[in-house]
Amino acid sequence: MSVRLVVVSHSEKIADGAVELAAQMAPDVQILAAGGTTDGRIGTSLEKVMEALDKAAGGDGTVVLADLGSAVMTAESAIEFAEETGGILLADAPLIEGLVAAAVAAQSGADAKGVKDAAEAVAAAFAGAGGAAAEPADHAASARQTAAPDAAGDFELVNRAGMHARPAAKIAGGISALDAEVTINGIDASSMTGLMTLAAGKGSVLRVEATGPDAEKAVEYVGGLVRSGFGEP
Amino acid sequence: MGLDTKWTLKWLELSAEAMKENRSRLIDLDRAIGDSDHGENMDRGFQAAMAKLADAPPETPAAALKMTAMALMSSVGGAAGPLYGTAFLRASTAIGDAADVEPSLLVDALEAALGGIVARGKAEPGDKTMVDAWTPAVEAARKAADDGGLPEEVLRAAADAAAAGAEATEPLVARKGRASYLGERSAGHRDPGAESSALILRAAAEAAL
Structure with a gap:
């Protein structure tokens, strides 16, 4: 058993792709996608997020990651709507990097707070290394x-x-x-x-x-x- | 009349009609300072709410408001979805299992709705948002209720104050939401969220007549 993750994005493809990427690094962690509106447009859907939260319930807690503005609002609303809000945390982290860090932390058995922290620590590390040039590695x-x-x-x-x-x-x-x-x-x-x-x-x-x-x-x-x-x- | 389930459903139905009728006006307002989808989003959201309410007729005012909250949040798409959804949800929670909404409970519900909008959107009065319609509406409703007003009088006070509040957003410079990207250029246009809020509160008053 481990902490479960929910990915909220304006785009269904982004949410699905993020889950695919993170699953590769954390094969035993349940990661659920909630991207796009119910009718497949760009946007966020409370129903989709709540469905994902429902499916995630019963684990060792749930950590939610969201992409932009109203996705964060929808995620917050879904947490407010959820019957049992205990153990659901919203991480303030960049979606992809934060999700990967969270997935790895969950895979290693961290609790919900630890998983949220792992996602948010990535944001802090990025801010700290922001000035460094990230050139592609050369063949040498x-x-x-x-x-x-x-x-x-x-x-x-x-x-x-x-x-x-x-x-x-x-x-x-x-x-x-x-x-x-x-x-x-x-x-x-x-x-x-x-x-x-x-x-x-x-x-x-x-x-x-x-x-x-x-x-x-x-x-x-x-x-x-x-x-x-x-x-x- | 008392503010019962029938009133609640009438309110929601009139809100849906108002969104349909004002669809292009809200789109025009939003085109000036936003991304011109507010009218379409609100119309679609309330149509979805109507469909849900018709599918499974609610038995209490709170149940009707909660179903509406779910429908709005699931189908509006933009920021207005979670904002209105949270407003209706918190109002529903405030009303609880009351079959008849007394004026003081109505004020509590309106205040809870405003609290939800503020919690979700983090906007303050004067930011040129729906908060500028809801804040004076709650104040006016409380005053009317304190003065011993009937439910329909409390609702009318709220609707009038919301309309005035929406109109008063015209000269403001937006500090929250999409319009805030425009800075000074947002002045001179009415905020579409404040306008849709005023329409919804007007529908609440009309439903009690």
């Missing part, structure tokens, strides 16, 4: 991995919970926006799922190695997050 990227890294650092986890969904989402979110190949203990740092498989607890040391134009920035980014305990106790 794979060749770089075998050579010595351009930058590296060792950082000890100081937060009580160690590496879990939210820190993994923060790291992966920020790293994705940088032009660097980054690994943490040999795992691709842009992969949230990968980072969580590290199962690194408090006191574990993370070896960060980065190659590429933003290598130093990437090591500093991860180091900063780890040293600050990801803002957690």
